[in-house]
Amino acid sequence: MSVHTFTLDGQPVAGAAGETILEVATEQGVSIPTLCHLDGLSSVGACRLCVVEVAGRPRPQPACITPVEEGMEVVTRSEELDEWRATVVEMLFVERNHICSICVANGDCELQDLAVDLGVDHFELPAMSPRLEIDSSHRLFAIDHNRCVLCTRCVRVCDEIEGAHTWDVMGRGIDARVVSDLGTPWGASPTCTSCGKCVQVCPTGALFEKGRAVGEGAKERRPFLPYLRRHGAGTR
Amino acid sequence: MAGEGRRGAPAAEPRRRLKNLVPPGPVRATAAVCEAASCLSAGAGEVHAGLVDGVGVRGLTDVAVKRVGCLGLCAAGPLVAVLETDRLHRGVSGADLTAVLDDLATADAASGMAEPDPFFARQVRIVTENLGRIDPESIDDYVAAGGYTALERALTELDPAAVLAEVTASGLRGRGGAGYPTGLKWRTAVKAAGADRYVICNADEGDPGAFMDRSVLESDPHRVLEGMALAAYAVGARKGYVYCRAEYPLALSRLRTAIRQAQRAGWLGEDIAESRFSFTVEVRVGAGAFVCGEETALIASIEGGRGTPKPRPPYPGMSGLRGAPTVINNVETLAAVPAIIRNGGAWYASTGTATSKGTKVFALAGRVRNTGLIEVPMGTTLREIVYGIGGGVVDDRPLKAVQTGGPSGGCLPASHLDMPVDYESLVEAGSIMGSGGLIVLDDRACMVDVARFYMEFCREESCGKCIPCRVGTTQASTLLTAITSGSATPRHLADLERLGEMMGAMSLCGLGQTAPNPVFSTLRYFRDEYRAHIEDRTCPAGVCAMAGTSSHPAVAGP
Ligand SMILES: Cc1cc2nc3c(=O)[nH]c(=O)nc-3n(C[C@H](O)[C@H](O)[C@H](O)COP(=O)(O)O)c2cc1C
Ligand code: SF4
Ligand code: FES
Numbered sequence: 053m054s055v056h057t058f059t060l061d062g063q064p065v066a067g068a069a070g071e072t073i074l075e076v077a078t079e080q081g082v083s084i085p086t087l088c089h090l091d092g093l094s095s096v097g098a099c100r101l102c103v104v105e106v107a108g109r110p111r112p113q114p115a116c117i118t119p120v121e122e123g124m125e126v127v128t129r130s131e132e133l134d135e136w137r138a139t140v141v142e143m144l145f146v147e148r149n150h151i152c153s154i155c156v157a158n159g160d161c162e163l164q165d166l167a168v169d170l171g172v173d174h175f176e177l178p179a180m181s182p183r184l185e186i187d188s189s190h191r192l193f194a195i196d197h198n199r200c201v202l203c204t205r206c207v208r209v210c211d212e213i214e215g216a217h218t219w220d221v222m223g224r225g226i227d228a229r230v231v232s233d234l235g236t237p238w239g240a241s242p243t244c245t246s247c248g249k250c251v252q253v254c255p256t257g258a259l260f261e262k263g264r265a266v267g268e269g270a271k272e273r274r275p276f277l278p279y280l281r282r283h284g285a286g287t288r
Numbered sequence: 289m290a291g292e293g294r295r296g297a298p299a300a301e302p303r304r305r306l307k308n309l310v311p312p313g314p315v316r317a318t319a320a321v322c323e324a325a326s327c328l329s330a331g332a333g334e335v336h337a338g339l340v341d342g343v344g345v346r347g348l349t350d351v352a353v354k355r356v357g358c359l360g361l362c363a364a365g366p367l368v369a370v371l372e373t374d375r376l377h378r379g380v381s382g383a384d385l386t387a388v389l390d391d392l393a394t395a396d397a398a399s400g401m402a403e404p405d406p407f408f409a410r411q412v413r414i415v416t417e418n419l420g421r422i423d424p425e426s427i428d429d430y431v432a433a434g435g436y437t438a439l440e441r442a443l444t445e446l447d448p449a450a451v452l453a454e455v456t457a458s459g460l461r462g463r464g465g466a467g468y469p470t471g472l473k474w475r476t477a478v479k480a481a482g483a484d485r486y487v488i489c490n491a492d493e494g495d496p497g498a499f500m501d502r503s504v505l506e507s508d509p510h511r512v513l514e515g516m517a518l519a520a521y522a523v524g525a526r527k528g529y530v531y532c533r534a535e536y537p538l539a540l541s542r543l544r545t546a547i548r549q550a551q552r553a554g555w556l557g558e559d560i561a562e563s564r565f566s567f568t569v570e571v572r573v574g575a576g577a578f579v580c581g582e583e584t585a586l587i588a589s590i591e592g593g594r595g596t597p598k599p600r601p602p603y604p605g606m607s608g609l610r611g612a613p614t615v616i617n618n619v620e621t622l623a624a625v626p627a628i629i630r631n632g633g634a635w636y637a638s639t640g641t642a643t644s645k646g647t648k649v650f651a652l653a654g655r656v657r658n659t660g661l662i663e664v665p666m667g668t669t670l671r672e673i674v675y676g677i678g679g680g681v682v683d684d685r686p687l688k689a690v691q692t693g694g695p696s697g698g699c700l701p702a703s704h705l706d707m708p709v710d711y712e713s714l715v716e717a718g719s720i721m722g723s724g725g726l727i728v729l730d731d732r733a734c735m736v737d738v739a740r741f742y743m744e745f746c747r748e749e750s751c752g753k754c755i756p757c758r759v760g761t762t763q764a765s766t767l768l769t770a771i772t773s774g775s776a777t778p779r780h781l782a783d784l785e786r787l788g789e790m791m792g793a794m795s796l797c798g799l800g801q802t803a804p805n806p807v808f809s810t811l812r813y814f815r816d817e818y819r820a821h822i823e824d825r826t827c828p829a830g831v832c833a834m835a836g837t838s839s840h841p842a843v844a845g846p
Contacts, residue, residue, distance in 0.1 A: 097599035098753045100794045111793045111801065117599050132793075139790050143759040176783065177763055202752065221594060221752070224577070226762045228752030 058124035067120035074102055074115040077128060084128050085137055085166055087144075088203040089116035090253055093212055099203060101140050101166065104128045112136070138170045145172070146179045147226070149198040150256070156269035157257030163201060180226075187232075189239030192262060193251050199258040200230055206250035206259060213276055218244045230258075249276055306336045308423060309343060309353040316350040317395040318371040319343075319388065320420060324358035324506040325538050326499075327365035334382025335366045342389045351392050357507015359420035361407060362499075363659040369420060370395050375402040407658045410677050412639060414647050415623045416663045419507040424542050427549040430510040436555050438629035439514050442521055443563040446629075451522040452478065455625060457633030459645030464490055464581075464618030465696065465723050466798075467644075467711040470625075473615060476605035477523045480613035485525035487516050488590070488609065488616040491532035491539070492574050492581035495694030496745060498725035500649045501619035503661045505532070505539035508623070509546035513556065513569060515622030518629055520567045523615055528569045531586050533576045543571060578695075578749035582797050583608075583616045585751065596751040597797035618723065620649055640666035644710035654691070654727035655682045664709075671705040674728055685730040689813070693722025695742040695749075696802035698809025699735060718809040720802070734831035735814040736821055739806045740768035746803040757800025760791035764807070771818065774825040774834030781818060785811070 054069045060077060067076040072095070077084050088099040095117040103112035107125035112133065115126075127133075144150075144163060152158045167173070188194035207219040207230065218241050222231040233241045251259045252271050260269050306323070321327075321336045339353045359367040364378035368388050373395050377388050413419070422429035430436070442451050456471025477485060489512060493501040505512060516528045532540055547569055550556040558566045572590050574580045580595040587609050589595035608614025624646060628636045637645045644666035650673065653659050657679030664673060670690050674680065681687050689699040692709075698719030700707065707713050714721050729738065747761035767784045770776040788804030795801045811818060820828050827834055 096753070097796060098755075100754055100756055100796065103794060114599055114796075118601075136790050136794050139786075140755055140794065143755050143763075146763075147755070147759050177759075177787075178766070180759075180762070202755075202758075223752070224579075225747060225750035225752045226758055228758070 056120045056122040056124070058120055058122065058126065060126050061128055069119070071120050072116060073104060073106075073113075073118050073120055073124075073126055076120055077115060077126075082128055084115050085169060086116055087162060087166065087201065087255060088205065090205050090209075093205060093208045093253070096204060096208070099140065099144075099201070101137050103133065103136070105130060105133065134170065138172050141166050141170055141172045142175055142177055144201050146175050146177045147182075148184065148200065149181060154266055155199065155257040156260045156264050156266060157199070158267040158269075160267075160270040161257060162255035187238050188262065189237040190241075190244070190246070190262075191239065192246055193238070193248065193259060194262055195230070195232075195238060195259050196257065197229060199256045201256055201258070202228055202230065203255055204230070205253040205255065206230060209249045209253045209276075214245060214247050214249050216243045216245050216247075219250060252276075306333060306355060307340070308355060308426075309340045309351075311350050311352055313350060315352045316372070316397075317348075317392050318352040318354060319392055320354060320356040320359070320369045320371050322357070322359040322365060322367040322369075322420060323355040323424075324362075324503055325536075326362040327359070327367055328538070330365040331382055332366040335368060335380050335385065338382045338385050339368070339388065339392075342385050343392065346389060346393065348389075348393060354423050355425065356421060357419045357424045358416075358503040358661055360411075360416075360662065361658055361660045367420075371421065372397045373399055373402050374404065376405065376408075407660075407662075407677055407679065410672065411663050412647050412665050413663050414627050414636070414639075415504065415511075415620055415649055416507075416661065417627070418511065419503065419661070422508065424507050424509055425545050427510060427546070427553055427555075430508070431553075434630065435510050435626070436514055438626040439517050439521075439555065440561050442518055442629055443561045443565055448478075448522045448524065451518060451629060454629055454633040455522065458624075458628045458636035459633075459640070459643075460621065460624055460628065460636065461644065461711065462618055463620035463624075463648065463723065465693070465720065467721060470617065470621055473605055473617070474519065474523050476603070477525075477613040477615045480606045482611075482613045484527070484610070484612040485520075485523055486609045486612055486614040487520045487523070487525045487528040488583075488586070488604075488614060489516055489528065489530040489619060489622055490581060490583065490586060490616055491530055491536070491619050492578075492586060493533065493536075493619075493723065494576070494578035494581045494749070495696075495723055495725045497651060497653050497727055498694060498723055499651045500661065500724045502536050502539050503651075504619050504623050504649070505536070505543055509539075509543045510550060510555075511623045511626055512543075512619055513546055513550055515617075515625035516569060517556065517560070517567050518625050519615055519617065519622060521565055523613070525615070526566055526568070528567060529572050529590055529609075530569060531572045531574055531580075531590060533574045533580075535576050540571065540573065547571070577751075578745075579751045579797070579799050582799060584797070586616070587614065596753045597799075599796060620724070641708065641710045643712055648709070648721070648724060650724045650726045652678050652726050652728070655685070655730040655733075656680070656728040657682055666710050667708040669706050669708055670700065673709065673726065674705070678728065681728060681730050685732070687728065688731050688733055689729045689735065689738075691719075691727040691729060691738065691806075692725065693720035693805070694725045695745050696720060696798065696805055697722045697725075698805050699729070699738060699813065700809070701813040718805075718812050720805070732829055732831070734772070734827050734829040735810040735817050736768065736827075737772055737829075737831050739810045740765070740772050742806040743768050743803065746799060750799060750803075754794075754796035754800060756791045756794040757796070757803065760787050760795070760800065761803055763787055764791070764804070768807070771821045772827070772832040774821065774827075774832070776822045778822060781822060 097114040097117040184197035
C-alpha cells in the first residue's frame with residue numbers, strides 16, 4: 053500500500069493511502085473536534101466541526117472524510133476555524149432545546165463538551181425553541197427530538213452494525229427528523245431488536261434508557277464498534 | 289426521491305396526441321405550431337386542431353400542419369410559424385385562425401423571408417437550432433435535420449479518444465452552473481479505474497424561473513440522447529440515465545417516446561450503427577427537490593437512497609453511481625455535443641470569448657418585453673440581451689438589476705449592463721452564470737425583498753444534512769424578514785453577514801455554500817436599500833410592508 057507524506061500544522065507526517073486526515077491527526081495526537089463521526093461507523097461529513105484548512109482548496113474540508121494526499125498542507129487550527137466551529141456548536145444549541153440542567157446526559161454529553169472546549173458560553177443567534185416530540189413508546193428506551201443534533205450515528209449503527217435499519221431521516225431542512233420505520237412509533241417498530249446500540253452511540257441525551265434521571269445517562273462501553281475500524285468502514 | 293411513476297407527479301397538462309397534417313404531394317407551406325408546455329397551456333392544442341380543420345375546409349392540399357417544440361417567444365404564445373417564410377404569428381387564438389390561414393393560402397418559399405424580428409435575428413442558435421423547426425415526437429424529423437449523423441460519424445470514423453479530443457478542443461464548459469470543462473470531466477472518467485461506467489443527464493432544473501432544459505427536452509429530445517451516446521462512446525459507458533423532475537410531464541413523455549424511437553431505429557441498444565458500441569438510456573423521475581440537482585444527491589437518488597449530497601472528493605468522475613466512474617452533465621451541455629462532433633471542436637470554439645466558448649441558452653424572464661428562450665454567443669453584453677433581444681423593460685421603466693444564477697447567483701445593477709456575459713466576468717461582478725435563468729428587475733423591485741425570496745427558497749430546499757445550511761438558511765431568512773418588516777437593527781445586518789460567510793465556507797454542498805450569494809451581491813450594490821429598511825424603516829421601492837419595531841432578540845445562554 054502506498055504511503056503519502058504531507059504536513060499537519062507544519063509538521064511532516066505520513067499516512068497510508070485511503071486514510072483520512074482525522075485518522076492521521078489522531079495518531080499524531082493532534083485533536084480535531086468531531087461530532088457526527090464515530091470510529092467504527094462510516095463517515096458522512098455532516099456536522100462540519102472537523103473541518104481543516106487544506107492549502108489550495110477554496111474552503112475548509114472535513115477531516116473525517118477527506119483522504120490524505122501526497123504533499124497536502126493541512127492546518128487544523130486557526131482563528132477563523134475556531135470561530136466557525138464555535139458557530140456550528142452555537143447553531144446546534146439554538147436549533148433545538150438543549151437544557152443541560154434537566155438532561156439525562158448532563159456531564160456525559162458530547163455537545164456539552166464541545167461547547168466547553170470551543171468556549172461557547174452564550175448565544176448570539178436567537179434560540180429557535182421549536183416544539184418537538186418525545187417518543188417514549190418503546191419498552192426500554194425513548195427519543196427526545198428536542199435534544200437531537202441529526203448526527204445520524206443512530207441511523208448508521210442500526211444499519212451498519214445491527215443490520216436492522218430501523219432508523220432513518222425524514223423531512224428536509226430544518227424539519228428533518230430521525231424516524232423509526234418510516235415514522236412508526238418506536239414501540240411499534242417491527243424491525244427494532246431493542247439492542248440499544250443507537251442509545252449507546254447518541255452523542256447527546258436524545259436517545260436514552262428509561263428510568264435514568266438527570267445526569268445518569270452515562271454511555272456504556274461500545275464493544276460492538278471497533279471491529280469495523282478503519283478501512284472496513286466505507287463512506288456514504 | 290426517485291422512481292418511475294406516480295410519486296410527486298402533478299396533474300399533467302391536458303394532452304391529446306394531435307395528428308400532424310401531411311399532404312400527399314409536395315409541400316408549399318408548413319404551419320409549425322409550438323407545442324411546448326408554455327404554448328400548450330395557452331391553447332396551442334386548439335390552434336393545431338383548428339388549423340388542420342381550416343386547411344381542410346379551404347381545400348389547401350399542399351399545406352402541412354405540424355407540431356414543433358419551443359419557438360422561443362414564450363410570453364406571446366400560442367405561436368405559429370410558417371416555416372417557408374419564417375413569419376411568426378403571435379397570440380394565435382383557436383377561435384379565429386383567419387390570419388394564419390390567409391398566410392398559409394399564399395405563402396411559399398419564393399415569397400421571400402419575413403423581416404426577421406430582432407428577438408431572433410440577434411441570436412446564434414446551436415443547441416436550439418432545431419427548436420421550433422422539427423417535430424419533437426418524430427425521429428424522422430430529427431434525422432432529416434441532420435440528427436444522429438454525429439453519432440454515426442463518431443462510430444464509423446472516430447475512435448473514443450478522437451471524440452474526447454474534439455470536445456476538449458471545443459472548450460465546452462458545463463452549463464449546469466459551475467462551468468467545469470466538459471472534456472476534462474470526461475477524461476477523468478476515462479482515466480478512473482472501473483469495470484462499469486455511466487453517463488447521467490442532469491435534467492432536474494430546479495432554479496426558480498429557469499426553463500432551458502425543459503424547453504430543449506420538450507422540443508428536441510433526440511439531440512440530448514445523441515449527446516449522451518457520444519459521451520458514453522467517448523468514456524466507455526454502456527448505460528445512461530436521464531434524471532428529470534416529475535413536474536415536467538411533457539418533457540418526460542417526449543423523452544420516453546424518443547428513447548423508444550431511437551431504440552427501434554438502432555441509435556440506442558446493442559451494436560449501434562453496426563459498431564460494437566452498445567448503449568441504453570433509462571429515465572429516472574425526481575420528486576422536485578432542488579438539492580437533487582446537485583450531482584452527488586442526484587446519484588444517491590438514482591441509487592434509491594435519500595437525495596442528500598455527499599462530500600466531494602471523490603467526484604463522480606472518479607467514483608459516482610454505484611461507485612463507478614460517472615460522467616454527469618447538464619441537458620444543455622450534452623445537447624451541444626452533437627453539433628461539436630458534426631462541425632468540429634474548432635468550429636464551436638470560434639464562437640464566444642477566450643475562456644467561455646460557444647453559446648449559452650437563457651430563460652429570459654421578469655420585467656422584460658420579450659420573455660422567452662434565447663441563445664446567444666458567450667460574451668454578449670447584458671444590454672444586448674435585455675434591450676437588443678429582450679426589447680427592453682416593460683413600460684419603458686428604468687432597469688434596476690439583472691438577476692442571474694438563481695438562488696446561487698446574484699443581482700447586477702444597471703451600471704453593469706455593458707458587461708460581457710461569460711463565466712469569469714459574472715463571478716467577478718459577484719454573480720454566477722448559473723444554469724441560465726436571467727430575470728430583469730425594474731425600479732419597482734426591492735432588492736432586500738429579492739434577497740429574502742432567494743434565502744427562503746434555500747431554506748425550503750435545504751436537505752438538512754449539514755448544520756451550516758440547515759440552521760444558517762433558517763436564521764438568515766428570519767434576519768431578512770426582520771429587515772423587510774422594519775423591525776431590524778444594524779446588528780441584524782452584521783449577523784447576516786457573519787452567517788453568510790460561515791455558511792459559504794462551512795456548508796457541505798453547493799446549495800448552502802452559494803445560498804448567501806444573493807445577499808452578498810445585493811449588499812455590494814444596494815447596501816443603501818438595506819440601510820433605508822433598518823435606519824429609516826422605509827422600503828424605497830415601496831414593496832415591503834414596514835410594520836412595528838422590535839429590538840434584536842435577547843441574548844441567551846445554554
Ligand atoms: C443545489 C444544487 C442544485 C443543482 N441543480 C442542478 C440542476 O438542476 N441541473 C444541473 O444540470 N446541474 C445542477 N447542479 C450542478 C450539478 O451538481 C453538476 O455540477 C452539473 O450537473 C454538472 O453538469 P455540467 O458540467 O454539464 O454543468 C446543481 C448544483 C447544486 C449545488
Ligand atoms: S449545504 Fe444544505 S443542501 Fe447541501 S448538504 Fe448541507 S444541508 Fe444539505
Ligand atoms: S465529524 Fe467530520 S463532519 Fe462531523
